[in-house]
Amino acid sequence: MYLHEFQAKGLLRSYGIPVPDGGVASTASDALRVAKELQGDKWVIKAQVHAGGRGKAGGVKIVDKYSSVYDTSTEMLGMKIITKQTGEEGKTVRRILVEEATDIRHEIYLSFMVDRDSEQHVMIASAEGGTEIEELAETNPEAIISEKLSAVVPMGNYQGRKIAKMLGLEGKLINRFAAVAAKLHQVFIEQDCMLLEINPLVIDGKQNVICLDAKVSVDDNALFRHSKVEEMKDYGEMDPQEVRASIYDLSYVSMDGNIGCMVNGAGLAMATMDIIKFYGGEPANFLDVGGGADENKVREAFKIILTDPQVKVILVNIFGGIVRCDLIAKGVLKAAEEVPGDRHLVVRLDGTNVEEGKALINEHAKSSGLSVHAADTMADAAELAVKLANQAEDKEQG
Ligand code: ADP
Ligand code: MG
Secondary structure (H helix, E strand, O other): OOOOOOOHHHHHOOOOOOOEEEEEEHHHHHHHHHHHHOOOOEEEEOOOOOOOOOOOOOOOOEEEOOHHHHHHHHHHHEEOOOOOOOOOOOOEEOOOEEOOOOOOEEEEEEEEEEOOOOOOEEEEEEEEEEEOOHHHHHHHHHHEEEEEEOOOOOOOHHHHHHHHOOOOOHHHHHHHHHHHHHHHHHHHHHOOHHHEEEOOOOOOOOEEEOOOEEEEEOHHHHHHHOHHHOOOOOHHHHOHHHHHHHHHEEEEEEEEOOEEEEEHHHHHHHHHHHHHOOOOOOOOEEOOOOOOOOOHHHHHOOOHHHHHOOOOEEEEEEEEEEOOHHHHHHHHHHHHHHHHOOEEEEEEEEEEHHHHHHHHHHHHHHHOOOOOOEOOHHHHHHHHHHHHHHOOOOHHHH
């Protein structure tokens, strides 16, 4: 789960990490009120969308008059930010962060990530802050420093000092940098982060080390122990289908093909997508309905799959281990009542009471006259689904 910059900065602030003073606003008059409460005579207005590269896309503006705070906020709210990370459709700005402008002398790149190969954390730093790290990796890879860190104990002062010196910092900046880096690593560990990126971390005119930007992603699997972070979830930033799926505890990822998949278990869902590909088809999604595939969940899963207009065939592949196949078949058929008649349904069940389950599907196919098919094996199911999808495409193209 990604946090907005203002949320991430709030989190850092609660650990005593220096970030500029500021506040979030959703209207221009709110923004003006925030600016008036802040010290100084220069403010930065920043679009709060889940994407980096906002600066270049017009999502970060420095202003020095109250009237400009108001005008710039009016312009920015509702505008679409388009960056490499948002795709062509861009992201609409619903909130802005108004903060004090910092007197920047030097911009540094600093981030923490999980390094799966070494089962450790890794800190990445560069004296060339402000530039995106992907760009830097291409144009000037020697400028990137990395340091392996423990995944359980916050980094030692010696590690921070070493990196500070490699970054060319001198005097009291060495210890200041090390202190901020250690606290950031503490946040990374305690909040179960996947990514914590400060770009830029800046040195100001008074030799303070300040986090000017903050990109934080927290491991979804750990959210149960971070209720405060979970409350920050912004559904407006997520794919609407994926939001719906998460409400019903379904894990759904949309894709480009025309065969919708409804499967129980992530492993089986992956295998289903593989076998569709093997027979020359393209899956429209990954969808795991989880262990207890009850009628309600199955119905929601159908609805979510069918919101994708590309879907011609739905392939249901369910292993009845805990739930019996005849019950699953009943649930699937009930839920399938809402599936439009021009779509095909291929059902492969296995497990307890599989014969009873298949018999129910076959009976239904006969009595309803709909294109519902019970397949014997996964291979049969995939082959049939691909065949039906191809036929449907041919028919559409006349
Ligand atoms: P993004 O990475 O999405 O482009 P940043 O928050 O990094 O957004 O802002 C882009 C640039 O704007 C920064 O590199 C910095 O130069 C400038 N900037 C951002 N916040 C402030 C601030 N509070 N004071 C002064 N300059 C800022
Ligand atoms: Mg940035």
